[in-house]
Structure formats: structure tokens, C-alpha cells
Amino acid sequence: MAATARAAAVRILGAVLGEGQLLGQNDEALAGLSGADRARAQRLATQVLRQLAPVDGVLKPLLRKAPPLPVLNVLRLAVAELAGGEAAHGVVNEAVTLVRAGRHGAMAGLVNAVLRKIASAPPVLKPQRLPRWLRDPLVAAWGKAAVVVMESVQAVPAPVDITLRAGRPPLPGAELLPTGSLRLPAGVQVSALPGYDSGDWWVQDAAAAMAARVLAPRPGERVLDLCAAPGGKTLQLADAGAQVTALDISGPRLARLRDNLARTGLQAEVIAADALHWQPDAPFDAILLDAPCSATGTLRRHPDLPFVKDGSELAELLPLQAALIDRALGWLAPGGRLVYCTCSLLPDEGEAQVAAALARHPGLTLQRVLPAGAEPGWLTPDGALRLRPDYWADRGGMDGFFIACLTR
Secondary structure (H helix, E strand, C coil), X not given: CCCCHHHHHHHHHHHHHHHCCCHHHCCHHHCCCCHHHHHHHHHHHHHHHHCHHHHHXXXXXXXXXXXXXXXXXXXXXXXXXXXXXXXXXXXXHHHHHHHHCCCCHHHHHHHHHHHHHHHCCCCCCCCCCCCHHHHHHHHHHHCHXXXXXXXXXXXXXXXXXXXXXXXXXXXXXXXXXXXXXXXXXXXXXXXXXXXXXXXXXXXXXXXXXXXXHHHCCCCCCEEEEECCCCXXXXXXXXXXXXXXXXXXXXXXXXXXXXXXHHHHCCCCEEEECCCCCCCCCCCEEEEEEECCCCCHHHCCCCCCHHHHCCCCCHHHHHHHHHHHHHXXXXXXXXXXXXXXXXCCCCHHHCHHHHHHHHHHCCCCEEECCCCCCCCHHHECCCCCEEECCCCCHHHCCCCCEEXXXXXX
């Protein structure tokens, strides 16, 4: 296929739906494109993944059998664009051109006929339901009505949230959220915004930003950011004046953290190590543990996850989370505090983990902490913070997060 944004989007869809790759693993599919076309290709592929089941529902009556995956993905992309209001002439013509130039060129006529029929009455797509392996436990935990709202929020591109450094000017046109984050419309070119090069701010979902606010670091405190990359929370801790150690097992992800530190001019000790084997030289006053998890709270920004995960990873994640909690508690100074958080909507990775930790560690206490701007209804009965995509739905929602502050 030629190096166009639509061709690249089709290749990305093939990698996600055919090979189980995450969207962030698709640099090869974007080769040869300008920055603007790379962004457009990713946006188009993401649009299809947000609406895949409804799109397939439009196509199914018009196809006697499913065509080869590359052809099917061309059709899916075209349907999503037509439903989004793109001009039918350009969408249909390029779809036909892409198929004709590929291995299945003989199917170009079929593609033309199917898409012209759809273009005559562009479809209205309903929000996509979550996969059953995820939807069932979420309905059990939060109720069907809440999950339906989550699905409606996840059906549209997520806005861009920004954490502003202390004392830096806000971005023109940004909405100030109650919790202090700034919100910009989806699709903004982040690197072109004022203050980016000078490090005045960084991109960070409003829900993720609340973990460091629950920890409430004080100037001069020794603070560990455990599982730190790509570094949004490290930047928050350092901006508050803490002496920050940022630890992560992934060298490549830590490279992004170092880039963010360099851009903002903030300071932190960065260590690449496995937390299950690493040992600090001295205790910490506070530790922020953003534990590896299913990432089910981030689907509004990562709609590829339901297609590359099936819930089976929990068998390894749950014992890892418990082990990391136990190790982190052993590194706290007397009177220290541990904030445990996950970007998961599953209680097994949040509420249940903290309940089990409290049972394992006599003298451990769950503190009731409500950061400024957060709503009291977001607290669990025990005092942890449970954030969900259906909160602030009229503003574009937020990531799903669980945040708990533990002290001894």
C-alpha cells in the first residue's frame, strides 16, 4: 500500500486485530509519513477500534462472508469515516485504491459496491459495548447504568489533560478542572502549545494526577516513585520540592522519564531496577506505588486494549501487586505513608488488594484522603479514592483509577 495516512491506519488495524499488538508498537506501520500524517493514521485507527462492533454490524448484511483481514480493515475504516461525516467521494475512492494496490486487488469491485451502498445513507453508530470478560465484572462492581455511561464516554476521543507546574501560567483556552488539572479538546498538537518547550506542564490524565495529590509530598521529603515511568507522577513529586527517587524496571520507558525531566528542568534520581530485588540505602518518608495492572481504566485513551487482552493476565498481576505492596511497606520510615494506585476498574486490583494488605500487616491503616476538588462520592466506604470514566461524563470523563493511602 502507498504511504498515506489511511494506508497506515489499515496496517495498524492489521497489527492490533491480526497480531495482537498494542497501538504503541506500530512504528513500522507509520514509516515514511510526515508528523501530521502519522497523527492522522493513529487517529483513524483509534476511531475504528472505538466503534469496531457497530461498524462490523453495518458491514455484515452486505457481505456473504468475511473478506481477508486487510480488505475487511479497509472497509471498516471507510465505514467509520462515513459515519463520522467524511466526504463519501474521497473515502470510497481511496478505499478502492488501497484494495486494488494490495494482494487482494480483485476485491476492489466488491469494496466499491459495498461502500457506495453505505454512502447513500451514512450509518449512525451506537457506542461499542465492552468485551464480556471486562463488562461482566464491571457491571457486577459498579452497576449496568454506570457501565453504559463508561461505554458512551469511551466511544469518543478523550480530551487532553495537563498538569501545570507551580507558578506557571495556564494555557489559553484550557478548562480548569475542579481538581486543578487543565483540559484541552481531543486532537490538539501538544508539542505546538505554549509552554511545552519551556517545560511549564506535561500531559497527564486528571485521574492519574490525583495520586500524587493524595500522597501530598512536602518539600525535602525523601519520596520513592515506584514503577515510575513514563514519569508524570515523578514530575509532580519533584515540582512539590521532594527529593525523588524514580524506580522502574523498563529502561526504554525510563528514557521517556529522563526526557520529561530534562524538558521541565526538574530533578530526580532515576534507577532502572526490578523492585522485587532492589533495596534502598535508607527508608523513605513516602512512597507512591503505581502498580502494574490490567490498565482497564484507560480504555478511553487506549481502545486497542480489549482486542489484545482477555483478562488472563490477572493471574500474574494480582500476586505481583501484593508483593510490591509488601516490599514498599518495608521501605517506609516510621510514620511514613504509602499511596497504592492502579489504573484499573477491577476491584480485585484495587479495593481487594488493600483489604488483603490490611489483613497481612497488623498496625497498617487506610487513611481517608480527599484531594482538593474531588467529590466525596468518589470515596469508597473505607476511605480510598475510586475514580471511573463515567465521572465528569459531560466533560469527557476521566481514566479509571484506584488510589489508597496507607500508614503504619
